[in-house]
Amino acid sequence: MDMHSTGFVISQTDGRPMYLQIIEQIKQRIAVGDWAKGEEIPSIRQLAVALQVSVITVKRAYLELEREGVIVTRHGKGSTVAADPDLGPRLYERELAQHLDQAARIGDLLGISPKDLQNRLRDAIQSYLSSNRSTAEEP
């Protein structure tokens, strides 16, 4: 794997923690097939050097990805993409479930009614679709 064309972009002004950005970009590569299932991926140190990011941050990302079953790390042998064929959709499925769960919880914390929350979800979908012109269908 050519380290100089990893194409990752980690931004410190993004607002989200660096390890989360790494996780997301790795998942994207796997989801679109750039990093094929079963294929070897850069070691923690290699990726840290390529991204100019601390080892501990990459390590955290890898640990999280392993916990989610996205990658497999064998001690002393590096890491590979997991062999599970339904990786793409399942990854996003789990992420969606987490986000929905969080939305419900925060809505409750803020005291927003379920109906208001649903409206806000609809608004968010519409604004995302109109700004991204994707081919997803209307709700």
Place this chain on the structure above:
Amino acid sequence: MSDLAVHFSGVGKTYPHFTLDDIHLELPTGSIQGFIGANGAGKSTTLRILMGLVHQDRGTVQVLGHSMPASQVAAKRDIGYVSEDLRLYKAATLAWHMSFVRSIFPGWDAAYAEELARRFDLKPEQKIKGLSHGQRVKAALLLALARRPRLLVLDEPTTGLDPVARHEVLGALTEVLADERRTVLFSSHNTLDVEQISDRITFIDRGRILDSDDKESFLDRWRRVRLEVPANAVLPEVPGIVDATRSGRLAVVTTDHYQPDLAAAYQKAGATVFAVEAMTLEEIFVADVRSRRERKAA
């Protein structure tokens, strides 16, 4: 026996107007540690004690297994040191310095030195006196890096560098860590750089260590919570709060040990939590220093 590249234990040094006290530092081999502190906080003194250039009044210092300052010569064979108060010979060229350093250190990698000169945009034939500040810093870094030392000790390596140079230097520093037997300790004002490449971060203020932890732990522990508090209610006492400010019904609370049930505690007391924000390393450092100074003054 844990593999520590640097170990300070109870180190102290007393000067007429400044005291460095009770410094504990543990730097595992293969990691990179960032040292953040205000000017005059004691960063440079600590690094000089590490290099054996200053003899501590109290405590023990172990660097790469050597006791400092007694075995400083053996230690310095494997340490690359660059500091703001370190200068090269103005009348000589960078090439002269390269061959001087090369004659002393068998680990000098000439090919790597050339590559660094290219990346740092330095011309070896140029005399040091003709270089700008940033170029001189890069030149000193080149001389330290090209030896591939086991430990790099850098005092403000990116201060005063333009953005491109900073990027190159950070790249060169993270490359050092590709070899897990090599270690980096650097001090910096530039919290963004420290946040980006450090595994571990230490805060120092007024001669004492404030806090020392994994970078990710720092970023996880600290949170800023924005609340709305009912008009005449008092902000409830919640453990782990470092700072609390209030203006009218709005309050901002800073905590250094965030737990999810913190928000719940406020909710129960009648306040409304409308944001829990992560903090940048700079905000964390400033909050930490200010709260401790206030506590000390109280």
Place this chain on the structure above:
Amino acid sequence: MTPSTLTTAAAATSGPSAGSMDFAMIKRLVLKDWYFLRGPILGYLAAGALALALVSQAGEGTFFAGSILLITVLITIGIHLAMATVVEERKNQTLAFVMSLPVSPAEYTTAKIFANLLIFLLPWLALLVGSFAVIAGNAALPDGLIPFTGIVLLEIFASSFLILAVALISESQSWTIGAIVFGNLFFQGFLYYVSHIPSIGQTMNGPRIVWSPAAVNLLVGEIVSIALMVGLTFWLQSRKTDFL
């Protein structure tokens, strides 16, 4: 004054790295100092040669001009060396660069002393021998001047070492300048004192070279002073805990 005396002095007074100094490293530091001073030293040699040429002219005026130039050159070399190798290294912060190398404070001190002595010795010996040759070879110049010349030139050597010692130990430009001023004043008084010692003053304008007991005592005294200063410098340096 031999290198082994210095080594013993260094070994006796310096710290843990005492008996096992890295002479390869010391040599590199000495060569480094020489590299930066070779230009000026050649300049001083040229001025010294001019001074000797003046002295060898028969006239009284040229003799005085030449002698003063010769003495000035030698005194200036001593000052220049101490200022350039010690005071400026600290001021320009290249000292930190040197101390970041695998070198101990004792080795640094040794290297500085060696560098200053050797780099000073080169023109000093050349001009000492040159002076003797000019005096002996020139019929108009009384050979009796030789002991006096030797004593005076050796005093300049000792005075230069004093400046170096103060520069190293005080780490202060002001103190070093103080030592320079003291050295110059002492030198004037010394000239007067020596030329008025009967056994020297009465023979220096004569044709015979007379090494009187007084003259020999002075020479021995100067050499012993230099050795003592070297030992004291090493000892005081070894007691420092902060090098920067």
